[in-house]
Amino acid sequence: MATRHSQGLARLAVAPSVIILFLWMIVPLVMTIYFSFLRYNLLNPDIGGWAGFSNYYYFITDDSFPGAVLNTLLLVASVIAVSVIGGLGLALLMDQPFWGRGFVRLLVISPFFIMPTVSALVWKNLLMNPIYGLFAYLQELVGLTPLDWFAKVPLLSVAIIASWQWLPFAALIILTALQSLDEEQKDASAMDGARFFSYFRYIMLPHLARPITVVILIETIFLLNIFAEIYVTSVGGLAGNLTYLVYFQGLLNFDIGEASAGGLIAVVLANLVSIFLVRVIGRNLEI
Amino acid sequence: MSRIELNAVRKNFGTLSVINGVDLDIYDGGFTVFVGPSGCGKSTLLRLIAGLEDLTSGHILIDGRDVTELGPAQRELAMVFQSYALYPHMSVRNNIGFPLKMAKQSEAVIDAKVRKAAETLNLKDFLDRRPGQLSGGQRQRVAIGRAIVREPKAFLFDEPLSNLDAALRVQMRLEIMQLHKSLGATMVYVTHDQVEAMTMADRIVVLNQGRVEQVGSPLELYDRPKTLFVAGFIGSPKMNFISGALASKHGAATIGIRPEHVQIGDASGAIHATIRIAEHLGSDTFIHVDSADLGAMTVRATGNIEAAPGTALSLTLDPARIHRFDASGQAIF
Numbered sequence: 285m286a287t288r289h290s291q292g293l294a295r296l297a298v299a300p301s302v303i304i305l306f307l308w309m310i311v312p313l314v315m316t317i318y319f320s321f322l323r324y325n326l327l328n329p330d331i332g333g334w335a336g337f338s339n340y341y342y343f344i345t346d347d348s349f350p351g352a353v354l355n356t357l358l359l360v361a362s363v364i365a366v367s368v369i370g371g372l373g374l375a376l377l378m379d380q381p382f383w384g385r386g387f388v389r390l391l392v393i394s395p396f397f398i399m400p401t402v403s404a405l406v407w408k409n410l411l412m413n414p415i416y417g418l419f420a421y422l423q424e425l426v427g428l429t430p431l432d433w434f435a436k437v438p439l440l441s442v443a444i445i446a447s448w449q450w451l452p453f454a455a456l457i458i459l460t461a462l463q464s465l466d467e468e469q470k471d472a473s474a475m476d477g478a479r480f481f482s483y484f485r486y487i488m489l490p491h492l493a494r495p496i497t498v499v500i501l502i503e504t505i506f507l508l509n510i511f512a513e514i515y516v517t518s519v520g521g522l523a524g525n526l527t528y529l530v531y532f533q534g535l536l537n538f539d540i541g542e543a544s545a546g547g548l549i550a551v552v553l554a555n556l557v558s559i560f561l562v563r564v565i566g567r568n569l570e571i
Numbered sequence: 572m573s574r575i576e577l578n579a580v581r582k583n584f585g586t587l588s589v590i591n592g593v594d595l596d597i598y599d600g601g602f603t604v605f606v607g608p609s610g611c612g613k614s615t616l617l618r619l620i621a622g623l624e625d626l627t628s629g630h631i632l633i634d635g636r637d638v639t640e641l642g643p644a645q646r647e648l649a650m651v652f653q654s655y656a657l658y659p660h661m662s663v664r665n666n667i668g669f670p671l672k673m674a675k676q677s678e679a680v681i682d683a684k685v686r687k688a689a690e691t692l693n694l695k696d697f698l699d700r701r702p703g704q705l706s707g708g709q710r711q712r713v714a715i716g717r718a719i720v721r722e723p724k725a726f727l728f729d730e731p732l733s734n735l736d737a738a739l740r741v742q743m744r745l746e747i748m749q750l751h752k753s754l755g756a757t758m759v760y761v762t763h764d765q766v767e768a769m770t771m772a773d774r775i776v777v778l779n780q781g782r783v784e785q786v787g788s789p790l791e792l793y794d795r796p797k798t799l800f801v802a803g804f805i806g807s808p809k810m811n812f813i814s815g816a817l818a819s820k821h822g823a824a825t826i827g828i829r830p831e832h833v834q835i836g837d838a839s840g841a842i843h844a845t846i847r848i849a850e851h852l853g854s855d856t857f858i859h860v861d862s863a864d865l866g867a868m869t870v871r872a873t874g875n876i877e878a879a880p881g882t883a884l885s886l887t888l889d890p891a892r893i894h895r896f897d898a899s900g901q902a903i904f
Binding site: 466469472473475478487490 | 618621622623642644649650652656657658659661670673674717721
């Protein structure tokens, strides 16, 4: 790619994919922006025309809006905290030599391959159900009153389900990074008098800064849009996030205009969070 | 500043025996080199001394104190690794200061000692750089700096020059030797390169298959190798080994003669040979010859001499320089 000629050829060669990707992104975005300024309610198809900013105004002043923003942020923060700290611990354990390590790693990663809808159903019906769930059974076994998870602690329940799915992802990324840590550095730090805690603090954590940053950024992107777990466990009314609120406006209230406006507000929020994260931890990605 | 003693040291990895009972006395202030082919256990022996591996049996004493059960840090030794093992996310300053920080020294003390080490090693201008921004030789110096700030009882080097190019290797070799002179510290150095061993060592320990073959000064090993293995390992080009009728005439199973102790003459001499190939180094010429009586031989001639392949010549072996070995490979003196 050294010469101007070959650069030009390279641009030409990648152009079709870039153009398709660009259209793929820009057409839905432009349509959403267009809808968000229309009076577009499926229950009142006769009323049309421009709505100005009223869709945005109604979405933001909706009673559920502040709660939805808070739930969105709480979900992202708690699941990231659990998966990074727990993933670090799991990775440290799985990095130790023990019999059947390969099999254990396979088991640990498996939750990540289960569809969110399926795992939410499993948690809802087999584990957290207050009547015949496993947790209820265990609580009754020790004489406690079974907890009705989705009614009493809806947000915590969703956070637990999402953490269960994302913990393996974090553990796997951190584990691979741990395995790329030079053994001689461990030896060198042992010669230098570093005990495990110092080794962890001064050698291991800095080495893991980059993979942890990647985990946080990727999880943020996916967790901002978490929906299946909330929808399947029917806690949207109690612990709905922004994505759920958009769904509620669009497919329960049939107000396409306001749902579009909500979607764009969610995009803005996602960008704010991303900018904040890149400012705070993006430095770790540079060498 | 200390003496290291190894008593009947053994190390097994599973069923594989890597070190088979080594007894060794490393003198105070000496420069001892462990040399041997790959897999002879020289690095393992160094790691055993460092405390990075546990002994299967035997004892290690430093200044008369049994350190067999102590961890690496309590042995107060410093080690320079083959890959340098610098901490990539720390500046040179923090790399060198790390052992002091671990020893909970005050900031002022750390700063002064790091500065002094950097001055000794010509690293003053690089203190705020990261290891990734340094050249190979500079990284090597940082690794040495990290070792000297602790003022250890002894320095352990594990093939520290093998990642450097040839010119830099010669230079770093000199620097390490100067460091040894100026610090007067005990140094143990592992290498597979016998030239490095010969040039740097006070004492060489030749290891083979987890055993000490011979311990001695470089010239002792060169002049009086105790075994066939040492004779073949020390010296470059390799010693010529001859068995058969000529060896029996000297009362040995095998005789050895170094390339520099074989004279070449015109084709009228007693032992006939033809030149196969000649390597011209300028100062020397290595001539590889085939002889009907002796087989393939290497001859070292001083200066740059004409040696066209296929030329017939004769060989004379310096009788005073012939090494004799019995059937089990032990030298007959």
